[in-house]
Amino acid sequence: MSAHSLQASEPIPRYWLYGEPPAVPELRFVHIETIPERMRLHNWEVRPHRHDGLSHALLVNAGGGLLTADGTETAFRAPAFILVPAQVVHGFRFDPGTDGHVLTMSEGFLAGLLAAAPEADLRAAPALPRAWDLEEDTGEAAALARGFADIRAEFRAHHAGRASAIAAHVTLMLVAALRLGAARSAAERGVAERGRDGQGPSPDLRLLARLRPMVDEHFRDHWPMERYAAALGVTPGRLNAACRRVTGLSTLQLVHARLMLEAKRSLIYTGHGMAEIGYALGFEDPAYFSRFFSRREGRSPQAFRRSHVEDAMGAGGAGGSLDGNGLDRTGGSSPQ
Template sequence: MSAHLAHSTEPIPRYWLYGEPPAVPELRFVHIETIPERMRLYNWEVRPHRHDGLSHALLVTEGGGRLTADGGEVTFRAPALITVPAQVVHGFRFDPGTDGHVLTVSEGFLAGVQAAAPDAELREAPALPMAWDLEAGSDEAAMLDRCFAEIRREFRAHHAGRASAISAQVMLLLVAALRLAADRRRDGAARDGQGVSPDVRLLARLRPMIDERFSHHWPVERYAAALGVTPNRLNAACRRVTGLSTLQLVHARLMLEARRSLIYTSHGMAEIGYALGFEDPAYFSRFFTKREGRSPQAFRRAHAGGVEGDGLTGGSLDGNGLDRTGGVSPQ
């Protein structure tokens, strides 16, 4: 599949929802729909692009197609599970008539699910784009079908504990992905990472390092040394895969943690700043304001009550505008 690019002022198109201007997703953003619901509108093709802070999981139940990730290609046939991490440039070409589900979650939502996982292996999201063909009628295919169906049912309903139910199913999806990867490695038939470029693999090593060290404020040179590459090599890989520099990725992780702390804790500004490695509370405030467009205090006021109801911003998934009929999906 050739890497056609949509018209954009950036070399790689960057969207909030596919075809819409980029924006920062709500911390608890979740969306699910069927593949045909959106793909019929785009002639079954999503051209290479990236999102800031949104990850995908797809369950293909009929048909097939090709996943493009950073120039590499993976062909898949139903039943298949596909995962695409946040910020990785990706595209799809589905065979007409392909069916299945597309789940999209924000890094904030995914981080919350992982934080609650008792198994350490689940606390790291898949760092590479992956596509696994499943055995038709297998237990794993049936389990994944139930997971996606239950997420869709909960998403469309408005029952008590809605977000908790969706979180539980997302955790099961993480378990399934972990086991699939382990099984393929054990059988010597791994497809995860097939066709993936060295740049994406390097980013996959960088992400968990940032998750562990973002509050230490490491310079780019230290990340590069830990990965055994030069700072120029690391920055070039980050820009080719995500459109962001290494430092911008670290700052994005700091901002994610800052937003979570401001919404879901009652800690003061100085306490949050210190926890994030800022020795000067005023510098933390300037850092946050420059990237968010409002002060930490203003952000907290705007999200007051975010831990009520579903535990989502505004107390409901509705606050993300996800239930509008015919809305554009973040493919």
């Protein structure tokens, strides 16, 4: 499907690279590039759109601009730190000459990384879009600058242990973001009360941020949508409307996307059989798990696993998603 026909069929443009048709990222896809590398191609502006399964973290070292997330505009000036979770509709307008880095990570990479984190608040850190101006020459600014520089160095060097080093640096970046948010929590609460008329996240975004960790905890239990809504203290219609406004997907589609992510991780990174994987994901009938997966992926779980094994063998053990950990396997540029 062309980008033009995609835009005609969806109210919210959905891309891989900005302006190109969507694609499915490698489960452990990570990429980092400078802001000018991409923004010079688009006159320093990216119109509102969304990605399936890709999150962004930006560190702005010079210049500034405007982040649009769920219709809320937030201005930022360097030094600034920005987080954009997967599926959130977002856009940027950078001042010409703005510099810094854009880190792009797949949901599979983040889910695997955060699953090992013992702190629940760290797992929730990337749930909301953020744009924070930083104080120059402070510990938080220095920690983030150091983290992005280390990720960039590891990404380009291809040393042994590259994937593990990048994962460790991303974890430290998320810890810095968590501490930054905690230090400003009182101010955030005051601003958030103004909702869309202020600089804080909208009620829809805050509701989605509460839903995400709940889905992570209960997607294997196959909760009905009414149970998620009740746990959040809203009606199913209110929850579904918020999900659609923020991500373009229904509540059920978001839960199914989480199930598919875990299924793909199990198929690629474990040797478990289909029945064992399905049962671990809450499917008592292996045939139903196979139908569920096939309808959404367009091929059976067995075919999906075979294709990844063949890709890894064809890559000669270098750069495939199994051996190379999916780090920018195609060498493509980072979406925004």
